[in-house]
Amino acid sequence: MLTFPNAKINLGLLITEKRTDGFHNLQSCFYPVGWTDMLEVISAENFSFSSSGLPIPGNASTNLCVRAYELVKADFDLPPVQMHLHKIVPIGAGLGGGSADAAFALKLLNEQFTLGLSVSHLQAYARKLGSDCAFFIENKPAYCLEKGDVFEEIALDLSGYYILLVYPNLAISTAEAYANIRPRKPEQSLRKHLQEPIETWRQTVHNDFETSLFPGYPVLSEIKQQLYDSGAVYASMSGSGSTVYGIFNAPPLVPNQFSDYNVWQGRL
Numbered sequence: 001m002l003t004f005p006n007a008k009i010n011l012g013l014l015i016t017e018k019r020t021d022g023f024h025n026l027q028s029c030f031y032p033v034g035w036t037d038m039l040e041v042i043s044a045e046n047f048s049f050s051s052s053g054l055p056i057p058g059n060a061s062t063n064l065c066v067r068a069y070e071l072v073k074a075d076f077d078l079p080p081v082q083m084h085l086h087k088i089v090p091i092g093a094g095l096g097g098g099s100a101d102a103a104f105a106l107k108l109l110n111e112q113f114t115l116g117l118s119v120s121h122l123q124a125y126a127r128k129l130g131s132d133c134a135f136f137i138e139n140k141p142a143y144c145l146e147k148g149d150v151f152e153e154i155a156l157d158l159s160g161y162y163i164l165l166v167y168p169n170l171a172i173s174t175a176e177a178y179a180n181i182r183p184r185k186p187e188q189s190l191r192k193h194l195q196e197p198i199e200t201w202r203q204t205v206h207n208d209f210e211t212s213l214f215p216g217y218p219v220l221s222e223i224k225q226q227l228y229d230s231g232a233v234y235a236s237m238s239g240s241g242s243t244v245y246g247i248f249n250a251p252p253l254v255p256n257q258f259s260d261y262n263v264w265q266g267r268l
């Protein structure tokens with residue numbers, strides 16, 4: 001069976017407090033985007049995992065797809081499988097790519113081997129693999145709280161808009177980005193701002209990681225400015241970086257300045 005784990009963007013991201021478990025509570029709207037990896041799982045004599053496309057740092061045995069398989073296998077009599085991941089979504093990019101691979105592996109195993117796992121059961125497995133993972137089980141726009149793994153409905157429909165994602169070939173580790181952040185209680189409601197017209201977001205919808213990362217990586221604020229100069233109605237860094245995205249009313253022309261970067265554009 002073949003599946004296409006997609007990326008996400010964060011529309012606003014407030015880091016509100018450090019938790020006693022070392023993680024941080026946040027508020028953000030997660031929104032799926034169409035930049036995808038490819039993951040194939042077929043039954044086999046022995047278990048194996050391979051990957052192609054972008055090189056994935058670390059040992060294959062710790063790949064999140066393998067960890068997803070092992071997690072389910074601990075509870076179910078899963079047969080051996082051959083897993084192949086073709087990695088396209090940049091890594092250390094704030095796009096949740098690894099988390100999507102893990103969540104889609106869980107969903108695929110559930111379907112392929114008719115395990116009968118419910119959405120909440122799949123989300124419980126996903127939470128064990130990473131904070132961003134649970135979002136990708138339902139994979140629909142959601143207002144996220146706590147570690148980013150507790151969801152509230154949000155009526156937000158950006159279909160009709162276009163997005164340009166710009167990864168400046170700069171991997172930022174999520175753990176390091178969090179280590180340099182100063183949490184703060186929100187003064188205004190992100191949820192309320194997101195319900196207002198997108199043209200107002202430039203003034204009201206912020207990603208707290210921009211404050212801590214932009215001074216050290218000026219290329220990020222340059223890309224954001226170039227996106228606005230190219231006509232974006234809203235532009236921001238996603239997650240803990242380094243991808244910066246712009247949302248447009250019409251398909252954008254990719255500025256020449258981005259020719260050395262890994263870019264993706266499509267409809268929202």
Ligand SMILES: C[C@](O)(CO)[C@H](O)COP(=O)(O)OP(=O)(O)OC[C@H]1O[C@@H](n2ccc(N)nc2=O)[C@H](O)[C@@H]1O
Nearest residue numbers: 022023024099130131132133147148174175178239240
């Ligand atoms: C920045 C975001 O992408 C926003 O959507 C996520 O919060 C990151 O989620 P993720 O990549 O799934 O992160 P995890 O793999 O769970 O954690 C990586 C590291 O990031 C830090 N971390 C992550 C999530 C969170 N809510 N608080 C944290 O402090 C922790 O140091 C953790 O060890």
Ligand SMILES: Nc1ncnc2c1ncn2[C@@H]1O[C@H](COP(=O)(O)OP(=O)(O)OP(=O)(O)O)[C@@H](O)[C@H]1O
Nearest residue numbers: 057058063064091092093094095096097098101174
């Ligand atoms: N399937 C996978 N895809 C990407 N990275 C993976 C995967 N499995 C394990 N990893 C490990 O996770 C690390 C990347 O984690 P990190 O959270 O920084 O990036 P990400 O998954 O691209 O998403 P984000 O930047 O949004 O958190 C890689 O360096 C790699 O060691």
